[in-house]
Amino acid sequence: MKKAKGPTGKKKIGIARILFPLLTLLCLAGFIGSLIFPNEVLDTYKVNMSEEEGDETTLLPLSYVEPISYEIDTAGRAMKGVQLGISKRGQTQSGQILHYDVYAGGNKVSENVYDLSAGEDLQYVYLPFVNDTACSGSLRIELKLDAGAGELPEEERAALEANHRQIDGIETVLYEGAATSDPDAADPDATDPDAAGQGVPNLRGSHIYSHNTYPFLYDFRILTFVFLAVSMALPRRERRSA
Amino acid sequence: MIERIRKHLEDNAMMKKNNRADRLPVVLRILVSFLVCVTTAVLLEVALFQFPSVTEGYEALSYKAQDASEEGGDFTVRNEKKLVRLTEDEEESIRVERNNKKLLSDYLGKEQQEEEDPTLVEKEDGTFWRRVNRIVYTVDLPSRLYVKKLDFRAKLKDEKDCGYSVTVYDKGSQSGDVVYCSVSAKTKAGVANIGRHASRLEIAFMTAEKIDPSGIRFYVCNDFTPNMMRILFMSFLFITIAFLVEAEHLPEQKCEWCFAAFCLSLGLLLIFGIGTNQVSYDEHVHARSAYKLSFGQMIETTESALQMSGNLLPFFHNPEERELVAAYENANHDFSWADIGFQSRFVRSENRVYYPLAAGFFVGRVLGLSFPLTVALAKLGNLLMYIAVCFFAIRAAKRYKELVSLVALLPGNVFQASSISYDAVVNGFLLLGCVYLYNEFLEPESKVKPENLLIMLLSFVIGCQSKPIYIIMACMALFWSRKKFDSTPRAVICKIAILVLAGLMIYNIFRPTPAAGSDYDLVGNFDFAGDKRSVGSSVTGQISYIFSHPLAYTLLLLSCMGKMLFNYLLGGTGFFQYGYLGAAPMAATWLILAAAVFLAVTNPPEQDQDHRRGEVKGHRSMGRIHIILTLIMTLGLSAVIWTSMYVSYTPVGAAEIRGVQGRYFTPLFLPLLLCLCSEKHVFRLKNSERNRLMFGLITGLNYLMILFLVILVYDI
Structure with missing residues (x-):
């Protein structure tokens, strides 16, 4: 009822x-x-990280004078930073500072430092960019050491991990005379630049962007x-x- | 007046006393009926299926391949080489895999490297063949024996299944057809149902790998093994028949309870009959999402769960293989070496439809149940949710309870509710939403109740979370009469709100809200959108094709819609499907269609009386305008469903629309049937008889489909 x-x-x-x-x-x-x-979340895009048969890893020692340049096109997205493989080459790297400045369209837009004594050896270190909103378009990241605590001999200096795989839109420019652990790496007569162990070295790592959720x-x-x-x-x- | 009330109370007290007195015999009757049904089922199982085992039983005969002689004798062997063509499904899966690898390589900017399979041969006409070794064993049995099963064991090294065939010879000639059976690389066994007398067996084992004969052995047996699944099926069938014969008024008075009981029994048969065999549409994809959802942020994926997500679990075809598969799955369902993964703690809206399944996975894990039981529990979670939602839909239906029950018990709906699929949520909640929506059309003069509107909108929102396109159905509320609201501005605002709600849900298809973490690139990138199961699909490419060829596409759409309708009604294609298990014949479509139309067109006299007494308000049919609008809505929504499959699943510019299945249109059945309801036609059949007829017909069809598509396929 x-x-x-x-x-x-x-x-x-x-x-x-x-x-x-x-x-x-x-x-x-x-x-x-x-x-x-x-909510801002980071996006990680692995670049040159896959390993295939015949790949050889090369170490590019950093310099106190000439930078190693890493050139990227972000396709308009603001880049938050990069994650690069840094080898401390068995040293503590105490007092050694890595400078990594970002240039967009030829202008320095971000000036950053990283204390190399932090972290473990051969770690993929996240290197964030200050003023990241300006880090978009064609970027050039220049990496070099600060000799504040005294210069180390070349074989003890920190080095960046690289291989010889070519990736579209990404280029690593070495300073003249940059020594590599693989003497055949920069073979000018290389016929197939994509083949492992041939062509110019290219840094291994990840590009870090962000997006809102x-x-x-x-x-x-x-x-x-x-x-x-x-x-x-x-x-x-x-x-x-x- | 006081005298009347006193008399009424006395009558009520007397009725209660009588009821109490009647209750005991009723309970006894139910108990006796139940016992009779179960006993009959057991006796039938023994008499019909176990009789040869009882009368001609013997100890299983064991044969080792290494004992076979090449020269001659009772047990011989011969080796042959053969080229076997792959099935169409296997060929298609190779093509799809190759295309997906190419897409991935393009996306990653890498050159595609094809893996070489030395046993695979691709011919010039595009067909795929495999090189196989054929080892034929001929066994002369010690006497003429009844062979019930042949259990073949092979220690395979590769991860590919093999197959064997059994030719039975009796009294010097071949008896019956050749029996084919596969040997799972995982369980390393394959049990064939023979079921006939034999004096000699010829077993041809085919494999692409080189096999060590010491790893092969087989058993010929005729054991007494009562089939529990068959007993359960017969018991449920007899109980259903007894119920429909005995309980005269319950199907009418407690329609929703009858639905719940029938749906539960059918669902349980499907869940336990099918087991862990993955036979529902994209079951592995749904299983992966539901399994992940049953965890928090850290996911522990066991090997069995991983295989379930990849559609790689071994299949069984009889109870003996089921035991082997269960043993394999349990051995690989060890959380101590599970794969650890992480996920966002926030659950995207489209994944929330997996909660009923995830609850089952969670409970199974917490209770430490075996893998097959955990999967069954997940399916049971889905089934119980579906039953609960449809129960309230039937209860809420004003005067078309039997129509709602019929739609809720359609074989496809019951199957989806009993499998790992989100369609149970879609079908259940859309049915509930439709009932509340169309109740208002049948009572145009009465005001819409806020609680009813809330249930209706929430039902549509939940039902459309994974398939937002169906929200178009809720837009029928825009045509509710102005009299349903207190004032015109309120009616206008309410309808605008419903329209915006529908618009926002459809907008989310094209621009999904980034809710949490990763896949931002894929969510925001139309170039990679499209169904990766279909070669050549592209959302952007297809949309631009439609806009550049509007007339051609319209003709294609209409012809495809017409063809599908023709195929289901006259072309011989069965509409009522149990996933990949198969479909009921076309006659079943016509039978159920006729019953549905009959129920819709005729009016029950009892309800007519209720109507006159004022117990049931409103009309028995919709107004003409609303019927026309409903027909337009169903036609329009059908066209949208077809177009969505053309855009997301069909290769760009193809002269066909792929992937559209009849089940996509099931949610439209109730609105369509309500268009047929009439005030004029009265068929003087008792309401209770109508309902018993309806329940008998629809459960009968389900039982037949379970028998022919499940029991006789997986549980024989």
Whole structure:
């Protein structure tokens, strides 16, 4: 048997009259909040990291004078940093500082340092860029050492990991006379530049970008309109007669 | 007045007393019926299927391949070389794999390197063949024996399955057809159902690898092994028949409870009958997502779970193989050497449809259940969710409960609910949403209740999370009468809100919100969008093709729609499918269609009386305008479904639309059937009889499909 709508039913409608518009507003606030305060996450794009049969890893020692340049095109996206393989060559590298400055369109847009004594040997170190929003387009990253704590002999200096695989849009420019652990690496007579162990060396690592995520945006925007629609179906408040 | 109330209370008290008195015999009757049904099932199993084992039983005969002689005798062997053509599915999978490798190489900017398979031969006409060794063993049995099963064991080194055939000879000539069976590289065994008398057996084993004869042995047996799956099937069948015969009014009065009982029994048969065989549409893809969802941020993937995600689990074809497969899966379901992975703690909206399945995986893991039981529990989670949602849909349906029950029990829907698939969520919630939507059309004068609107919208939102295209159905609410709202501005705002809601869900198809972590590049890059199972598909390419050839595409769309309709209604294609297991014949389509139309067109007299008493408000059919709008909606949505498959699954510019299946249109059945409801036609058949007829027909079809597509395939 159906229960007659008594005071309890009226009370429920009264609560619903407050609840649904309130939920609509809360979801709307959540939607706007999600849009304004997104969650930034890093994207890692591995470059030249896959190893295939015949690949040979080369170490490029860093210099105190001439930089090793790493040229990239970011296709308009702002780059957050790079992750490069750095070998400490069995040394503590105490007091050795790596300078890595970023140039966009010929202008220095980011000046950064990294203390080489930190971290383990042969680690892929994340090198973040200061002023990363300006690091987009054709970039040149120049890497060299700071001799603040005294120069180390070449065989003890930190080196960057590379192989000889050519990747479109990415180039590693060595300073003149840069020694490599593989004397055949820069073979000018190489016929197939893509072949492992031939052609100019190319750094191994990852390019780090970022993008915004909006974890609750979808739910809030959908629920806003669900609750708005339901709010419109609530019975109108009865006017009290005079 | 007081006298009337007192009399009413006395009557009620008397009825309660009588009911209590009747209850005991009813419970006893149910118990006795149940026992009779189960006993009959057991007796039938023994009499029909185990009779030769009882009368002609013998100890299993064991043969070792190394004992076979090449010269002659009772057990001989001969070796042959052969070129065997691969099946169409195997050929297609090689093509798809090659194309995907090419796409990946292009994406990574690398040169494609093809792996060489020395046993594979690609002929000039594009067909694929494999070089195989054929080893033929001929066994003269000690006497004329009834061979029930042949259990073949081979220690294979490769990870590729092999096959063997058995030719049975009785009284000097070949008896029956040649029996084919595969030997799984994982379980290293294959059991063939022979089921006939034999005096000699010729077993031809085919393999691409070189086999050491000491690793091959086979057993000829006729053991007494009652088939539990068959007993369960017969028990459920007899209980269903007994229920429909005995319980006269329950199918009418408790329609939703009857649905729940029937759906649960059919679902359980499907879950336990199919086991871990992956036979549903893209089951491995859904299994991967559901399995991952059952974990938090750290995922522990066992070898068996990994194989389930890659559609690599071994198949079984009889209870003996099922045991071998279960042993293999359990041995590889060890979390102490599981693969560790990580995922975002935030679950994307389209993955939330896997929660019912994930709950089953979670419970199975926590309870430390075996792998097959964990998978069964995951499927059970899906089934229970589907039953619960449809239960409320049937209960909410005003005067078309039997139509909703019929749609909810359609073989395809029951199968999807009992497998690892999100379609149970889609079908269940869309049915619930449709019921609430069309209830309002049948009561155009009464106001829409906020709680009903909330349930309707949430049902559509949940049902459309993985397939947002169906949200178009919710747009029918835009045609609700103005009288359903307190004022015109409220009606307008409400309808605008529903329209925006639908628009936002469709917008998310094209621009998915980056919700968490990785795959940003793929989410935002249309060039790589498109279904990678189909060679040559590209979303951007196909959209630009449609816009450059609008007339050609329109003609293609209409012809494809017409062809599919023709195939299902007249062309011999079965509509009611159990995934990759097969379909019911076309006659079943017509039978169920006729029943559905009959139920929709005729009006139950009892409900008519209820209507006159004012217990059921509103009309029995929709207004003409709403019928036309519903027909336009179903046609439009069908065209959108076809187009979505052309864009995402079909190669650019193809003169066909690939991948569209009949099951995509199941959510449109209820709106279409409601268009047929009529105020005029009255068929004087009792409501209880109508419902029993409907339940008998639809459960009967399901039982037949389970028998022919599951029991006789996997559990014989």
